[in-house]
Amino acid sequence: MMGRRRTLCGRRIAAAALCAAMGLAAIAPPAARAQAKDAWLDFAPYANIQVDVDGPVDQGFAAQEKKYDAPLTSTEGWRGFDSQGGRDITVDLTYDRPVxxxxxxxLQKPAWGVFYPEHVDFEAYVNGKWVLLGTRQTAIPTWDPRQTTQVFSVSAPGVMTHLVRIHFPVAAWVFVRHLQxxxxxTAQPSYPDLPALPAVPAPFTQPMTALDARAHGIHNMLLVYTGSHGQQGTWTADDFLPATGYLMPNGEIGGRMFDTMLFLPYGxxxxxxxxxxxxxxxxxxHGVQLEALDAAAAQTNNALQRFGGNPPGPEQVxxxxxxxxxxxxxWGTVDGHTISFQAKTGDPAAVSARLQAVGWFVRSVLSRWRQAGLPHLKLAGFYWTSEAVRYKSPGDTELIQGTAALVHQAGLPLFWIPYYYAPGLEDWQQLGFDAAWLQLNYVFLGEQAYAExxxxxxxxxxxxxxxxxxELPSQALTSPLYRGLYVQSLRQMQNDGFAGIVSHAFYAGSKLLSQAARSPDPAVRALYDATYGFLYAG
Structure with a gap:
């Protein structure tokens, strides 16, 4: 089920505020813990336990979870949860009992991609409403490389309830066991009038459109890989022309194609x-990449003007x-100082050294751009090339936020394209990104693709x-299966209202759309025509 939306930052702040108001921010074990515990019983093994997904349920992730399906109360095996936003574990005790x-x-085992959640919320249903008993944050950082275990717990003052709920975000894999x-x-029944669990309103109800200020004018953006791979990573004006303008079968430019080009390095x-x-x-x-794009943009503008259309303006970069x-x-040297990324875990240099390198790169781009003289191009922003928050990397959140600050100081936005259910997806704004585009990761599934x-x-x-x-993978040029999946993704997005005005990014390998535009094979050329139709669908 969709459940309640809880962003890491928003949910944590709301929880902390309520804990403070309740005087439960740091509940110590009650005095009864020091006394005999003969009357203390763990009712979890006898309760009805339900797990709900706090996000769209995905059959691919659900299938992976079946490999780790030990009972939640087990003290030996582990129950595994894979992505999909978060989990609500609800324990029904049947009757009110003094909890x-x-x-x-x-468990945390980075080698397996298993990490602690940033926080765990403990809740109870009291007097007809859900209340927060406490929030616990991980005491062991997610970048700690060791295999460790940790108990997240909260003490309650004998609250009478028959429903207890545990919530935690699941950005990657989370392994749990021994629920108690x-x-x-012997406790005196207590029904305290605690504040209701604060609602965390969803800040969004629709995808980002090209008219949204966050998109910074980006309607359709094509990814352009450069920096290696010889000719494959070297773009000429001829390569760019079918991407800046719609190249008709007769070779004439019949319309605008992509308004933005995202240049990014190969891995x-x-x-x-x-x-x-x-x-x-x-x-x-000289003559390739940005200079080539400038030439192609000029040629597209001239062609559209000959047809009587208004010039579309500069191509965004x-x-x-x-x-x-x-x-x-x-790494190298900045302002006479040697920069190394080999800091010890927990060392502030784990972030500061890398930020110095990022600052050097941003300044270098801005300097070269001013000198380049590219009249048909406009620098629209920078892009963070890591497609997820890397929990195994110390200070990755601070690194992203610091990079955003550097880019914003230059008066430009920072963009991101996380993969499907990537760690950090729900917190892209808190991380400092100005806009984000979600990867479908659908066509790449091939025979395992599912419309869900x-x-x-x-x-x-x-x-x-x-x-x-x-996403248009290279297999689409030769495989009817991948061609069909790509066209299917375009068709479903359009039917569901995600074409037209919605802001898009496009992955098309290296020059795949340019190859499709000039292909003598009608089935391959149809990929190019279908893309153009999608970009400007009503």
């Missing part, structure tokens, strides 16, 4: 100053910032206020 403690054990609801059968660009420098040199190389990976060693993925992605985009990224 004195609720606890659950969790301890009741003191094999070295994580060193020299590697970043070569990527920069590639972007501003977004520049991807290489991701500075923690632990990659010596598209429906879920639409729901996630609407409730998180993001745009949508469509």
């Amino acid at each position: 004195v403690e609720v606890s659950i054990e969790m 609801v301890i009741c003191d059968m 094999d660009v070295p994580d060193t100053q020299m590697g970043w420098q070569k990527y920069l040199q590639s972007l501003f190389a 977004v520049i991807g910032i290489p991701y500075p990976r923690f632990g990659d060693g010596r 993925r598209l429906t879920n992605a639409e729901a996630l985009a609407a409730r998180n206020g993001t745009g949508i990224e469509l």
